[in-house]
Amino acid sequence: MAASTLTEVARLAGVSPATASRVLNGSARKPGKDITERVRQAAESLGYIPNAQAQGLAKSSSGLIGLIVHDIADPYFAAIARGVQEAAREQHKMVLLATTGGGPTEEREAVAAFAARRADSIVIAGSRSCRTEDQDGNAELAAELDRYCRNGGQVAVVGHPVVGATVQEGYHVVRVPNQELARRLAAELAAGWDGDFVIVGGPEGLLTSDDRVRGFQEGLERAGRPQAEVLRTAFNRSGGYDAGLQLAGRIKAPGSGEAAPKLCIFAVNDVMAIGTAAALRAEGLRIPRDAAIAGFDDIETLRDFRPALSTVRLPLEDIGRLATRATRGRPDGEEGEEAAPGAVTGEVTLRRSTEAA
Amino acid sequence: MAASTLTEVARLAGVSPATASRVLNGSARKPGKDITERVRQAAESLGYIPNAQAQGLAKSSSGLIGLIVHDIADPYFAAIARGVQEAAREQHKMVLLATTGGGPTEEREAVAAFAARRADSIVIAGSRSCRTEDQDGNAELAAELDRYCRNGGQVAVVGHPVVGATVQEGYHVVRVPNQELARRLAAELAAGWDGDFVIVGGPEGLLTSDDRVRGFQEGLERAGRPQAEVLRTAFNRSGGYDAGLQLAGRIKAPGSGEAAPKLCIFAVNDVMAIGTAAALRAEGLRIPRDAAIAGFDDIETLRDFRPALSTVRLPLEDIGRLATRATRGRPDGEEGEEAAPGAVTGEVTLRRSTEAA
DNA sequence: GCTCATTGGGAAAGCGCGTTCCCATTGGTT
DNA sequence: AACCAATGGGAACGCGCTTTCCCAATGAGC
Numbered sequence: 106m107a108a109s110t111l112t113e114v115a116r117l118a119g120v121s122p123a124t125a126s127r128v129l130n131g132s133a134r135k136p137g138k139d140i141t142e143r144v145r146q147a148a149e150s151l152g153y154i155p156n157a158q159a160q161g162l163a164k165s166s167s168g169l170i171g172l173i174v175h176d177i178a179d180p181y182f183a184a185i186a187r188g189v190q191e192a193a194r195e196q197h198k199m200v201l202l203a204t205t206g207g208g209p210t211e212e213r214e215a216v217a218a219f220a221a222r223r224a225d226s227i228v229i230a231g232s233r234s235c236r237t238e239d240q241d242g243n244a245e246l247a248a249e250l251d252r253y254c255r256n257g258g259q260v261a262v263v264g265h266p267v268v269g270a271t272v273q274e275g276y277h278v279v280r281v282p283n284q285e286l287a288r289r290l291a292a293e294l295a296a297g298w299d300g301d302f303v304i305v306g307g308p309e310g311l312l313t314s315d316d317r318v319r320g321f322q323e324g325l326e327r328a329g330r331p332q333a334e335v336l337r338t339a340f341n342r343s344g345g346y347d348a349g350l351q352l353a354g355r356i357k358a359p360g361s362g363e364a365a366p367k368l369c370i371f372a373v374n375d376v377m378a379i380g381t382a383a384a385l386r387a388e389g390l391r392i393p394r395d396a397a398i399a400g401f402d403d404i405e406t407l408r409d410f411r412p413a414l415s416t417v418r419l420p421l422e423d424i425g426r427l428a429t430r431a432t433r434g435r436p437d438g439e440e441g442e443e444a445a446p447g448a449v450t451g452e453v454t455l456r457r458s459t460e461a462a
Numbered sequence: 463m464a465a466s467t468l469t470e471v472a473r474l475a476g477v478s479p480a481t482a483s484r485v486l487n488g489s490a491r492k493p494g495k496d497i498t499e500r501v502r503q504a505a506e507s508l509g510y511i512p513n514a515q516a517q518g519l520a521k522s523s524s525g526l527i528g529l530i531v532h533d534i535a536d537p538y539f540a541a542i543a544r545g546v547q548e549a550a551r552e553q554h555k556m557v558l559l560a561t562t563g564g565g566p567t568e569e570r571e572a573v574a575a576f577a578a579r580r581a582d583s584i585v586i587a588g589s590r591s592c593r594t595e596d597q598d599g600n601a602e603l604a605a606e607l608d609r610y611c612r613n614g615g616q617v618a619v620v621g622h623p624v625v626g627a628t629v630q631e632g633y634h635v636v637r638v639p640n641q642e643l644a645r646r647l648a649a650e651l652a653a654g655w656d657g658d659f660v661i662v663g664g665p666e667g668l669l670t671s672d673d674r675v676r677g678f679q680e681g682l683e684r685a686g687r688p689q690a691e692v693l694r695t696a697f698n699r700s701g702g703y704d705a706g707l708q709l710a711g712r713i714k715a716p717g718s719g720e721a722a723p724k725l726c727i728f729a730v731n732d733v734m735a736i737g738t739a740a741a742l743r744a745e746g747l748r749i750p751r752d753a754a755i756a757g758f759d760d761i762e763t764l765r766d767f768r769p770a771l772s773t774v775r776l777p778l779e780d781i782g783r784l785a786t787r788a789t790r791g792r793p794d795g796e797e798g799e800e801a802a803p804g805a806v807t808g809e810v811t812l813r814r815s816t817e818a819a
Numbered sequence: 820g821c822t823c824a825t826t827g828g829g830a831a832a833g834c835g836c837g838t839t840c841c842c843a844t845t846g847g848t849t
Numbered sequence: 850a851a852c853c854a855a856t857g858g859g860a861a862c863g864c865g866c867t868t869t870c871c872c873a874a875t876g877a878g879c
Contacts, residue, residue: 824875824876824878827875828873831868834867834868839862841861842858844855844857
């Protein structure tokens with residue numbers, strides 16, 4: 106990777122490197138018209154491409170935004186990534202991608218790697234965990250982030266603050282009203298469904314999942330309904346599938362003497378909901394005839410799924426964008442107080458999958 | 463972004479920067495045991511993180527892999543990205559992401575940006591285009607890539623070579639047998655379907671789309687079937703939807719005197735197929751009763767779609783991995799001739815959506 | 820006991836660029 | 850005509866690190 110350098114350009118144009126730099130890479134001082142032209146031509150003819158590493162070194166700022174996701178192939182993260190990417194383009198920066206599988210240890214490594222590259226800011230998407238087994242990892246992640254921020258880095262986290270983080274200088278959180286939205290979803294579902302509710306949740310300690318579970322239960326309570334049973338499983342399609350199999354068994358072979366239960370299943374995200382639905386179908390059950398089902402996120406690719414999935418629409422792309430912008434400081438020139446990052450809102454979207462028979 | 467530097471660590475440990483460097487960042491020379499330990503401790507206590515920019519500058523290699531996709535939120539690209547990401551991790555490199563929307567101009571810019579960052583290699587996913595309107599853009603893209611390669615960069619392209627590229631030093635192509643697979647798909651479909659075939663293709667000139675169309679026609683021909691009509695539309699869901707509407711009209715209101723045609727629709731990718739299916743359904747038609755439909759790619763998220771979509775399974779993640787590895791030179795130690803990158807193969811997968819009534 | 824290879828550490832020269840400081844021209848004042 | 854401010858260009862340093870080169874100290878070999 107040895108391209109032509111600024112010095113070479115300068116020599117060819119018969120000027121000093123300083124002048125060439127002023128011409129080619131925006132500086133306060135503008136050299137004379139003729140010189141400018143000469144340098145431009147020299148650069149052109151040599152195919153000069155400025156070395157961003159050297160530039161970064163010299164002005165200590167890299168033009169890089171680090172993005173941390175669990176899995177880029179998961180449509181949830183892919184959607185957020187699109188938003189981040191877009192915002193990055195606005196800022197004339199590039200996105201550095203790290204996928205971690207969700208473990209705080211890998212996340213810590215990713216943050217360190219970003220810090221090493223002197224990324225200007227870091228966006229962390231993906232549910233925080235407060236499971237005890239992640240405790241140490243979280244602490245180290247928090248420490249790493251603190252250090253990064255103290256060194257002037259900007260961090261934005263989607264959803265929840267990193268457990269244990271203490272710095273707030275340059276530390277932003279894009280809050281997602283998971284709990285409230287789940288509550289509203291429960292309320293609307295309760296209005297049109299008189300059977301029981303079951304929740305298919307992620308592992309306990311996954312904050313996003315927990316919020317949605319809690320909100321849903323609150324919604325049921327306010328609607329005067331009994332609390333729903335909570336099945337804990339993996340936070341992905343296959344987790345949903347497993348839960349679906351279990352539920353299908355229960356629906357097809359109810360306890361002796363009971364009638365088949367009329368179940369409305371709330372899976373805490375769309376991908377799990379699809380998995381659950383697939384399992385029910387594989388067991389010969391139909392939706393919503395034999396069981397209703399709802400998800401959360403309103404993943405774009407899944408909107409053509411039939412029966413159309415009731416869910417909560419989350420503006421994932423906006424979320425990515427907001428998070429990225431939050432790291433920018435105030436929006437363009439304005440000075441305002443930490444420029445409220447435009448609260449994220451969602452929308453309960455009832456569709457066919459929860460229509461009463 | 464000012465963290466502690468190697469010099470500071472060295473001073474604290476009471477050694478020279480050279481020694482500190484040797485200790486902390488792998489070097490051929492290993493300093494003595496006690497010194498090593500002293501430096502380690504100093505680094506630890508200062509929370510030293512090496513400046514990758516400076517390292518890159520000094521050894522002119524950045525540890526960066528550039529990935530170019532049309533749209534990271536498209537599950538096709540997201541799957542490839544996952545593979546790239548994995549392979550990057552193997553190589554202890556980070557992935558720099560650029561989304562271009564598919565235009566050669568944006569792709570050229572992305573390549574230039576990667577070159578500026580001195581990315582060690584670049585992976586380009588996404589269909590090449592040979593439309594006349596893209597001609598100039600392609601030429602410039604090719605020129606940019608040539609330059610990048612001449613400077614020692616490694617490039618891997620998924621699918622087709624960039625139109626007009628001339629260098630082959632460090633220029634790799636992961637070929638995808640789109641044509642052959644489409645041919646096989648047509649053959650298998652023809653065996654079980656006696657109605658007409660229609661192809662919903664992308665804009666003419668999109669190489670991937672063209673290959674699949676051509677292959678499918680070949681397959682029909684070899685099966686003794688007449689060529690299929692080709693509908694040109696956008697290479698995404700909404701393009702598929704539009705085509706679906708059009709076809710629905712034709713199925714519901716056949717020309718006077720004709721019977722409703724028995725159509726088998728081949729959409730050149732899964733996302734388009736889903737769009738087409740959605741349109742048919744919106745028009746009150748059922749699949750496969752009123753029309754059969756098949757796609758291409760076998761996108762993971764779409765596998766739970768009902769009726770299950772007939773398609774061609776493409777190992778997208780592997781493709782990303784292979785492309786990334788191809789840029790690495792020979793696999794680990796081995797010297798072999800350009801180490802054949804393990805040909806990509808796919809698999810025709812017939813499912814419910816094309817079952818004869 | 821002396822020489823010679825070897826080891827282990829430091830000094831210094833870059834890597835490519837931005838930027839500060841300094842110097843040589845100008846053009847305009849009184 | 851002499852002087853000063855303004856303008857435009859260059860020399861040189863620093864960003865943080867790697868790496869070559871050099872030197873001192875050690876051990877082996879005769």
